[in-house]
Amino acid sequence: MKKDNEKKNKKQDKKATEKQDKKAEKLGTAETLDLSNPAYYVCRELSWLQFNLRVLNEARDKNIPLFERLKFLSIVSSNLDEFFMVRVASLKEQVLADFTRRDIAGLTAAEQLKKISEETHEMVSLQYRSLKRSLIPALEKEGLHLISSHEELSEKERNFVDRYFKDTIYPVLTPMAVDSSRPFPLIRNKTLNIAALIRKKEHVKPLIRIEEKKKKGGLRPDFAIVQVPSVLPRLVELPPEVTGRPAEEKSFILLEEIIERNISSLFLNYDILAAHPFRIMRNAEFELDEEEAADLLVEIQKKLKRRQWGEAIRLEVEEGMDEELLQILESELEIEPDDLFLINGPLDLTVLMKLYGVSGFERLKLPKHTPQPVPALVNEKSIFANIREGDILLSHPYQSFDPVVNFIQEAAKDPDVLAIKQTLYRVSGNSPIVQALAKAADNGKQVTVLVELKARFDEENNIVWAKMLEKAGCHVIYGLLGLKTHSKITLVVRSEEDGIRRYVHLGTGNYNDSTAKLYTDLGLLTCRREFGEDATAVFNMLSGYSEPLFWNRLVVAPLWMRDKFVREIEKVRAAARAGKPAFIMAKMNSLSDPGMIRELYRASMDGVQIDLIIRGICCLRVGIPGVSENIRVRSIVGNFLEHARIFRFHADGEESLYLGSADWMTRNLDNRVEIVFPIVDSEIRAEVQHYLDIELRDNVKASIYCPDGSYEKEDRRGKLAFNSQEVFAEEAIKAAEAAQLAEKRRGQQEERGFTPLL
Numbered sequence: 001m002k003k004d005n006e007k008k009n010k011k012q013d014k015k016a017t018e019k020q021d022k023k024a025e026k027l028g029t030a031e032t033l034d035l036s037n038p039a040y041y042v043c044r045e046l047s048w049l050q051f052n053l054r055v056l057n058e059a060r061d062k063n064i065p066l067f068e069r070l071k072f073l074s075i076v077s078s079n080l081d082e083f084f085m086v087r088v089a090s091l092k093e094q095v096l097a098d099f100t101r102r103d104i105a106g107l108t109a110a111e112q113l114k115k116i117s118e119e120t121h122e123m124v125s126l127q128y129r130s131l132k133r134s135l136i137p138a139l140e141k142e143g144l145h146l147i148s149s150h151e152e153l154s155e156k157e158r159n160f161v162d163r164y165f166k167d168t169i170y171p172v173l174t175p176m177a178v179d180s181s182r183p184f185p186l187i188r189n190k191t192l193n194i195a196a197l198i199r200k201k202e203h204v205k206p207l208i209r210i211e212e213k214k215k216k217g218g219l220r221p222d223f224a225i226v227q228v229p230s231v232l233p234r235l236v237e238l239p240p241e242v243t244g245r246p247a248e249e250k251s252f253i254l255l256e257e258i259i260e261r262n263i264s265s266l267f268l269n270y271d272i273l274a275a276h277p278f279r280i281m282r283n284a285e286f287e288l289d290e291e292e293a294a295d296l297l298v299e300i301q302k303k304l305k306r307r308q309w310g311e312a313i314r315l316e317v318e319e320g321m322d323e324e325l326l327q328i329l330e331s332e333l334e335i336e337p338d339d340l341f342l343i344n345g346p347l348d349l350t351v352l353m354k355l356y357g358v359s360g361f362e363r364l365k366l367p368k369h370t371p372q373p374v375p376a377l378v379n380e381k382s383i384f385a386n387i388r389e390g391d392i393l394l395s396h397p398y399q400s401f402d403p404v405v406n407f408i409q410e411a412a413k414d415p416d417v418l419a420i421k422q423t424l425y426r427v428s429g430n431s432p433i434v435q436a437l438a439k440a441a442d443n444g445k446q447v448t449v450l451v452e453l454k455a456r457f458d459e460e461n462n463i464v465w466a467k468m469l470e471k472a473g474c475h476v477i478y479g480l481l482g483l484k485t486h487s488k489i490t491l492v493v494r495s496e497e498d499g500i501r502r503y504v505h506l507g508t509g510n511y512n513d514s515t516a517k518l519y520t521d522l523g524l525l526t527c528r529r530e531f532g533e534d535a536t537a538v539f540n541m542l543s544g545y546s547e548p549l550f551w552n553r554l555v556v557a558p559l560w561m562r563d564k565f566v567r568e569i570e571k572v573r574a575a576a577r578a579g580k581p582a583f584i585m586a587k588m589n590s591l592s593d594p595g596m597i598r599e600l601y602r603a604s605m606d607g608v609q610i611d612l613i614i615r616g617i618c619c620l621r622v623g624i625p626g627v628s629e630n631i632r633v634r635s636i637v638g639n640f641l642e643h644a645r646i647f648r649f650h651a652d653g654e655e656s657l658y659l660g661s662a663d664w665m666t667r668n669l670d671n672r673v674e675i676v677f678p679i680v681d682s683e684i685r686a687e688v689q690h691y692l693d694i695e696l697r698d699n700v701k702a703s704i705y706c707p708d709g710s711y712e713k714e715d716r717r718g719k720l721a722f723n724s725q726e727v728f729a730e731e732a733i734k735a736a737e738a739a740q741l742a743e744k745r746r747g748q749q750e751e752r753g754f755t756p757l758l
Contacts, residue, residue: 035598035602036104036598040601042709043104043112044103046105046115046116047616050711055072056126056127059072059135065366066139067361068365070356073352074351075353076127078353080120080124085283088313088314092109092113095113120341124341128344143246143249144250144355144358146355149257150260150261153253153261157243161238161261161262162261164258165259169262170265172232173226173266174226174227175226175267176224187227189281189282192230194228194275195224195277195325196223197324198273199222199270199271199273201269201271224267228277229255234255234256235254236253236258238251238252276317276321278317280314282312314339315330315335315340316348317340317341317343319342319343319344371400371516371732372733373399373736375735375738376739377403378736378739378743383403383406383410383525384494387527388527391524391528391680391684393522393523395520395521396519396521397518399732399736405436405513407503407505408437409432409436412436412437416494417440419493420447420492421448421449421490421493422449422489422491426461426512428512428515431465433511434465437472438469438472438474439472447473447474450478450479450542451465451466451478453466477542479542479673486674487556488506488510489507491538502529502535502536503525503527504524504527506524506531506677507523508523508646520643522644522659524684530552534552537551547559553678555658555660555677556674557675557676558669558670561662562596568649572649573608575652576603576608577606580651580652582607583609584600584603584608584611585648586611586647587644588612588646588663589614589615590616590617590663590664591617591618591620591665592665593669596664597620600631603630604629607630609630612631612632612633613695615636615641618633618635621707622706622707623707632705633704635705636695636702636703636725638724638725645660645661648692659688660675661676662674699719700721701724
């Protein structure tokens with residue numbers, strides 16, 4: 001019988017090989033086909049815009065609670081702001097530098113900018129149509145009124161806003177006239193302003209004669225700017241006694257509308273010919289020569305000040321703005337036609353997040369999920385005792401982030417803890433972790449903290465923390481020259497009866513207790529010897545010049561990670577070529593590295609089944625005949641931001657499973673310090689595999705990537721709705737309840753003097 005099976009297997013292997021050979025003859029092999037063909041790739045920036053469109057589609061989905069739709073519409077604007085300040089700004093710099101190299105999709109920087117302009121204009125138009133035609137009318141029906149123009153105000157409402165202007169707004173404002181003695185002011189990045197055309201009243205003698213201005217080459221004497229103060233709430237509530245509406249209804253008007261209505265109070269000797277709001281976006285990228293910087297912290301502080309005054313790359317103005325006013329702005333800010341956005345509605349819709357926070361409308365929001373206790377920690381033992389009993393998986397925000405905070409806090413006060421070492425990339429405004437690290441140093445422990453000063457848009461916050469930690473006695477380091485440190489790792493060194501033991505936390509997300517309630521991330525607490533040794537090696541590498549000869553478990557970029565992933569894919573390919581079961585499942589934020597995409601194409605051509613869960617950028621194309629027919633990609637955009645990175649490789653029963661901080665992007669693999677770590681505990685492996693399986697079943701928040709480059713929601717006709725994020729939340733609640741019940745029973749048994757058999 002054994003011989004019969006061997007013959008049968010050989011026959012099947014032969015058929016599989018012949019099939020592969022025929023396919024190779026027809027299409028070329030993974031080794032001979034030119035996989036650098038631009039037709040096989042999607043432009044990174046255009047793929048990102050597709051992601052933002054998926055966010056916008058959530059705002060347009062009438063099955064989602066109304067206030068959640070508001071939130072998504074706000075996120076679209078916030079995302080676009082950062083996209084322009086960083087990605088569009090970078091492309092513009094390439095054009096100015098005559099940089100003509102094409103991206104992997106075959107586009108030059110100029111061609112990318114042209115396509116970006118077309119798509120962003122279309123996206124913004126759709127965004128405002130959704131606001132005005134769908135969301136605002138729906139809000140009106142629910143008793144929340146957003147007054148779009150001061151001209152719509154009743155007499156009572158006009159009196160109220162005029163008093164509010166006089167008492168609260170007027171003292172804060174500083175009107176800025178522009179003439180020969182007062183040049184066009186520097187407009188700060190992302191600030192909201194009102195531009196006005198003004199004319200001196202006939203009976204008032206001008207301070208400077210017109211002829212004199214012309215000689216001096218000054219601008220028109222009737223142009224002025226008023227900055228809308230960010231120190232005041234942009235949403236101004238009108239009380240029910242003013243609006244005449246029921247007490248449970250709420251009415252708001254935007255701050256700029258009140259200023260525009262009362263702008264004549266700022267220019268008493270002038271007639272107001274026109275007044276319209278505008279907003280500019282500036283280049284927020286800065287180049288940093290770390291080798292020439294004597295003090296990295298000081299150099300970054302200097303660069304941050306310049307960020308506010310970078311080149312203007314986008315101008316948003318109210319639709320219908322006076323032509324002369326618009327021409328002045330375009331000329332002074334040097335705005336190209338493609339960078340002008342005429343907005344039919346309020347500028348800067350990030351204000352909708354403030355509207356989302358208005359109380360009294362909880363019925364129009366999703367029920368808040370309360371992060372649950374981690375089952376393995378539902379007891380009265382110290383966190384170190386729990387970790388000694390076995391590895392612990394953390395799943396945020398379904399489970400609480402408190403264990404991570406407690407890990408540092410307990411280490412800070414534990415007399416047996418000798419040292420704490422941690423990397424910090426982004427932390428919250430009032431971080432309990434930073435406070436615990438400072439306390440640890442105060443308690444005499446050796447505390448080493450790597451604070452990444454180059455974390456974009458968190459540089460200023462991180463500088464504050466770095467200085468505070470240094471004053472507290474911590475040893476603060478800023479990482480390796482020329483590399484961002486994006487890894488998430490904490491090492492606690494503890495003296496115990498049997499010697500020194502090292503406890504390690506590794507994660508896919510930042511040490512930020514605020515975003516941990518909003519981002520889906522996974523973490524691991526372990527005291528395995530090999531993980532501890534590797535963690536020590538990581539910090540020695542970051543603080544000095546010590547590169548380890550080998551790694552026990554951790555996979556570290558930029559020197560080792562790419563090769564490790566390629567070797568894992570090659571194993572799976574070999575199994576597939578032999579006709580054995582072979583598949584890859586990976587979850588990440590972005591996939592844009594050409595080398596990794598080519599490896600996936602080769603695996604697909606060898607017959608490997610590949611399922612990818614990619615929230616954002618995906619430069620790979622699916623469904624290319626003979627190249628990517630075995631690759632499926634989905635993107636999940638839900639109530640929480642998908643942020644975990646998981647990599648699973650299966651080759652004929654042999655499994656490798658990793659979590660980590662790195663996406664498959666060139667910057668992560670080659671230009672950052674990243675850590676990916678294997679899951680070795682069998683129960684935790686099953687949990688992580690379950691996590692992937694659940695996300696692959698999602699038919700509510702998942703969008704399926706199509707061969708034409710678009711994304712479509714899965715057709716679920718005849719199927720039950722399956723929302724992965726809701727499933728995880730429910731599972732976390734049930735697991736916590738079961739653990740709490742088991743702990744309660746254990747306590748009751750101990751009280752009765754009963755010791756359960758082990």
